[in-house]
Amino acid sequence: MIRQRSGKVSxxxxxxxxxxxxxxxxxxxxxxRVRRSRDYELKLASARLAQQALSLxxxxxxxxxxxxxxxxxxxxxxxxxxxxxxxxYGRSDISDALTSSNPDFAALFVELLKNAGVRRGDxxxxxxxxxxxxxxxxxLAAVTVLALRPVIVTAQTSSSWGANYPGFxxxxxxxxxxxxxxxxxxxCLATLGGADDAGRGLxxxxxxxxxxxxxxxxxxxxxxxxxxxxxxxxxxxxxxxxTVVVIGRSAVDFGGTETKVASRLYTSRxxxxxxxxxxxxxxxxxxxxxxxxxxxxxxxxxxxxxAPVPIPEFGKSRLYVERRYSVILALCLxxxxxxxxxxxxxxxxxxxxxxxxxxxxxxxxx
Numbered sequence: 001m002i003r004q005r006s007g008k009v010s011x012x013x014x015x016x017x018x019x020x021x022x023x024x025x026x027x028x029x030x031x032x033r034v035r036r037s038r039d040y041e042l043k044l045a046s047a048r049l050a051q052q053a054l055s056l057x058x059x060x061x062x063x064x065x066x067x068x069x070x071x072x073x074x075x076x077x078x079x080x081x082x083x084x085x086x087x088x089y090g091r092s093d094i095s096d097a098l099t100s101s102n103p104d105f106a107a108l109f110v111e112l113l114k115n116a117g118v119r120r121g122d123x124x125x126x127x128x129x130x131x132x133x134x135x136x137x138x139x140l141a142a143v144t145v146l147a148l149r150p151v152i153v154t155a156q157t158s159s160s161w162g163a164n165y166p167g168f169x170x171x172x173x174x175x176x177x178x179x180x181x182x183x184x185x186x187x188c189l190a191t192l193g194g195a196d197d198a199g200r201g202l203x204x205x206x207x208x209x210x211x212x213x214x215x216x217x218x219x220x221x222x223x224x225x226x227x228x229x230x231x232x233x234x235x236x237x238x239x240x241x242x243t244v245v246v247i248g249r250s251a252v253d254f255g256g257t258e259t260k261v262a263s264r265l266y267t268s269r270x271x272x273x274x275x276x277x278x279x280x281x282x283x284x285x286x287x288x289x290x291x292x293x294x295x296x297x298x299x300x301x302x303x304x305x306x307a308p309v310p311i312p313e314f315g316k317s318r319l320y321v322e323r324r325y326s327v328i329l330a331l332c333l334x335x336x337x338x339x340x341x342x343x344x345x346x347x348x349x350x351x352x353x354x355x356x357x358x359x360x361x362x363x364x365x366x
């Protein structure tokens with residue numbers, strides 16, 4: 001009969017338990033099965049649609065005779081703009097622009113919007129600028145597949161490498177896609193962007209070009225008297241939207257402040273987020289916000305490649321598959337391990353394993 005424990009559990013016994021725990025973990029790992037992720041078909045359809053839309057914009061750029069810089073746009077997407085232009089405001093990293101041209105971002109937006117709880121026919125607010133036109137396209141592809149009704153406000157300026165070619169700004173690209181029939185979305189309101197959402201920081205030529213772009217696109221141009229007024233106008237337009245997507249680097253996002261915020265879905269305002277700006281104001285009103293201001297960080301968080309060359313084939317990333325483990329096996333192994341721990345603590349197993357009692361084993365070790 002096994003005696004009850006009279007001394008401490010020996011190190012050798014603890015090491016044996018650790019080995020068994022590692023062995024059980026390895027066995028559980030063998031049970032993993034790779035399956036299609038939730039909303040697989042929607043994700044695949046959105047990525048396919050995004051690729052078609054991106055190709056249309058590439059064709060439009062070729063038609064306009066705008067040269068493609070093969071060094072800064074090695075994938076030849078046609079959506080990498082200039083380092084600086086008359087409609088440029090602010091700076092961004094070219095790797096962000098390259099990263100955003102991946103159609104798998106459309107699948108990512110499907111996942112984020114579904115996580116936000118959107119349903120077919122819902123209105124979704126969209127506030128963006130021209131910094132990441134490919135990301136804008138990816139979002140519209142997701143909106144189309146999910147059958148949502150977007151309420152779009154565009155700040156027309158763009159940071160470096162975005163939609164900053166005069167004549168090929170984001171509103172020009174939006175109009176091109178609408179005319180192609182791939183979808184019929186149009187911004188309901190446009191501002192000049194810049195430091196105060198009214199064009200501050202741009203030259204008179206830049207403000208004129210953006211005003212002309214809004215007129216050509218048939219979009220109402222709103223010139224706020226202050227940054228706060230620009231934020232309030234957006235809040236009014238998004239009042240009927242439960243979910244709002246904010247993309248780019250517009251000054252209204254965080255009240256013109258340089259705020260480092262993770263690109264993801266927010267359901268409440270984190271303490272680390274400053275209270276100024278459109279994003280925190282939306283969160284304080286109970287809206288759910290999908291923020292996409294850092295494509296490279298966004299890609300890293302969701303295991304997409306950063307600045308890929310060439311662009312990977314869509315439908316192959318982790319967004320489309322799920323790794324599932326056997327829950328029953330895990331519970332069985334955990335039960336066995338817990339039972340062994342209980343037995344070791346209660347009974348003198350050293351006598352069985354090593355032929356001596358735990359007290360004698362402890363004295364011998366000393």
